[in-house]
Amino acid sequence: MQTRYSLRLAHINDCHSNFDPVALSLSLEHQGQAWRLACHSGGYGRIATVLDNARQSAKAADSPFLFLHGGDTFQGTLYFNEFKGKANARLLNLLKPDAMVLGNHEIDSGNAPLHRFIKAIDFPMLAGNMDLSEEDPLKGFALATLDNLYALDNESGCAKVRFSSLGDRKLALFGITLDQMKVIARPDPDTHFANAIDTCKRTVTALKAGGVDHIIVLSHLGLDGDQKLAAEVSGISLIVGGHSHTLMGDFASLGLPCAPWGIKVNGTPILHAGKYAETIGLASIEFDSNGQVIALDGGNYLMLDEHPVVQGASTECRDALLEQLKQHPNILWPTEQQEIRQIIDTDYRPAINALDRKVLAMVPRELVHTRLPSKSLPHGSEVAPWVSRAMYEESRLLDGAVDFALHNAGGVRQSLSRGNITLADVLGRLLPFELPLVKYAIDGQYLYEALESAINAATNNSVIGTGAGSFPYTYALKYHYDGRRPLGERIIALSMAKNDRWISVERSRSYVGVSTAYTAAGKEGYQALGMCHWQQPIDELTLPGAFIRFISRREALHEELPPQLQYVSHLG
Template sequence: MFARFLMTAGALAITAGTAAADYSLTILHTNDFHARFEPISKYDSGCSAEDNTEGKCFGGSARLMTAINDAKARSNNWVLLDGGDQFQGTMFFTYYKGMLAAEMMNQMGYTAMTVGNHEFNHGPEVLRGFIDAVEFPVLMSNADYTGEPALKDALIKSTVIEQGGDKIGIVGLTPKSTEELSSPGPNVIFSDPAPAAQAEVDKLTAAGIDKIILLSHSGYQTDRYLADVVTGIDVIVGGHTNTYLNSNDEKADGPYPTMQNGVPIVQAYAYGKYLGELNITFDDAGNVTEAVGGPIVMDASVTENEAVKARIAEAAKPLEEIRNKVVAEAAASIEGNRDFCRAVECQMGSLIADAMLARVKDQGIDIALQNGGGIRASIDAGPVTMGEVLTVLPFQNTLSTFEVTGAVVKAALENGVSQIEEGAGRFPQVAGMTFSFDASKPAGERITSVMVGGMALDMDKTYGLVSNNYVRGGGDGYKMFRDAQNVYDYGPDLADVVAEYMASAGPVTPYTDGRITQE
């Protein structure tokens, strides 16, 4: 069944003969599941029951359950870890919040999870409900949450488990930028990951723990940095950047595991499309002597667990009427992949920005700006359901209109392209304007030209903007919008705006038109 599971050491240069004192552990891992309880298409969006029957779909909780059970059966000593962002992404989360995720993760037998930024999307209270419902520890070391009543007695920084006759320490990390990326509220103060991780590793080491896993929702490049600067880490299991690692796939973002300063780093893309399986051997001193494994693709060759499939179908019933309503037609697939929408003008970004601007064209609004990170999927050609639109725009953001000067517009665009190398979600998709940038210049100095309504941006002029309430409130680094004038944050839901715009346009032909250019 798992012929595509690649047992390769990749970049690992350390090997040793097996001794009686060696300790072997299978680390099974997922990350950035984003409520994809049902199978997904190759575009990471919804996949019909017919396509699933024909073997065209991937993932889903039912396949993941089968793969996890089979992987456990192949190992006599395993842990199952999640790198964060179980929350947000489909109507299942909109309806159930974290409760369905908790139910599924309990059934699958997770050992531990770190908090992702999206776990805060509906505030600390919803996260607390999830923590209370799960049967495993939820970790976050790089934040002070003692002032947040909902979390101060619920979260822990690290945990120690007894597994296969030995003790393993697990430390959790959350993005330092979670305040910008989500809605943790004023009482959770995030800090740099490296010192926080080092402090927990030192505590575990002082307690005699010599096998330590860093469960990090920090992103692939940050994890490589942590491997260089934090001492005492044996393995990093990551998330946040949806990184696909595979030593035998030229299209992968890197080898599996990626060896950095002697530390194996793994991540399993996103949306339940892969189950990561890393087999680690430690010597008697707790040093890693072997690390081999690879991602297991959750394609049609993985049989769906019937009990889980039935449970997800039951959970989907309340969503069906809303989700299955056909609201528009797409003449061709509309590209909404993060690789595009966080780096260049993308088809879905232009469509969404145009829809936003069209909705408020009679209110004196000049410019629309949508953060690329708020675009979560593509749409297939053919009939478009409300469920598909909600998968693209799952955050229940509302339209925000406001006024700022041209200088603030320029600052916003500089913010938008400031982290393009990292694939950050702040990249701006726009309408009513064009802009050019030079990514080779320092962040803050990259915007080279801006035109609004066919005229050069006037730094002193006041412009009307439309965005979503998350961006207007300072999300994704757009803090310059917090002091905007004539603010109204309570417009219609962005997903409804886009659905109605698509419906009015007839069959939607995807397009880009050069509104964003890179020099």
């Protein structure tokens, strides 16, 4: 009987449709001076090359090999906006994952796009706490009909498990995803998510009772969630995760934020591989006969091009900096696999290039997007108010009854640089989520509640928050939040623009607002919006569509928008 069991592992997560190498800025020091290096890392062509080498190495060592995806392949770039997951499925099939876990962005737009994606992929989609027991079997795009979806087994309350051989033992693999999916994504109403930790605990207990000790959990809970999972569920051999975009490894010398590689909690190592297909995780693992990891070697690896750019550096300095990179143990220099490069360039890139050439407007100065107000930006984002204004003005052109716009910070993804804004900038980078706009009638009382709740959730003020992305930005609606006041009394002023003046919002009066369907559904602290009198979709408008129409007519964002908020933090 064997006493040691070897496995080679490769993993990626949160690639967000970044098929091309991603621009990366590294920081290095030479002769006492700091230098910034502009380079490109990763992309599917380079990942394919690294995977080919890893598979050959595992075969030569007579070791089993797994390639795992930690979720969130959807969204992020124009490739997704244009091809709606078809390109993701085709290119991932060429990389040949052994399994992928469901990420929250895979279900941003309901079950139909997810159904199409799962049907198109050649590998299992793991979602062990996805409860489909109430799904209508006759509806279009039902998920329970898909053979390669490993969801919750409702009879046992356990995750469905994929088994493979590990020497003379079985290796169990199952997936766990966020149980807050209804709060942060848009699954169909008949799709539910069981508690992640409880499901995992039942599954591990059942596997152990069946004599299976070697257990890998493929997770989309984020690093904090994985640490909690490992602490509360004993017996997991290894967690391979995603969602928090955590780069593990020693990359501080390159100026990249990072966490220690292979953090171990309750005897269980946890592995994450960053984001955006910039890095790949590679590990050689040894287990004992009880499923415990007794040896873990490897790391996360950048996959760089050979020609980083260093502005203002001499040839000698550039060569010295490049040599530093080549000495770094976690940098690879793979060429792109030509099959994948050719497919991207021939079948997908031309449509993206066309969007990149279409200029919409000009930005006379950089507009900074930050989710929360800060000392340097006391009124928060300089971009989100423009997005809110676009929602307001474009919806008012269709219905003059609209009084205000309300949008969450997380729906805006980046700052705007000085210069031209192209269609690609808006659709692929600034507003990549093609969310419908919704108008609704709501009493002032619930506006007070929604604003305070969303800010509390964004700042963890007296509540367990959902992240800074819930922070509200508005147009024609101005508020003052004081986080030091008691819960329920923190919006100390709320007013609305009417006929070129500001009037106080009356708690008993009804107003008409516009938000994305995501926010209007009460996600991420906006539950009070569910108390509206009615909601109606604005069929002609999506979030990016409204912004595109708005800036195309203006041709420049040259005004300074007056602040729509005052914010006092509970942290002082």
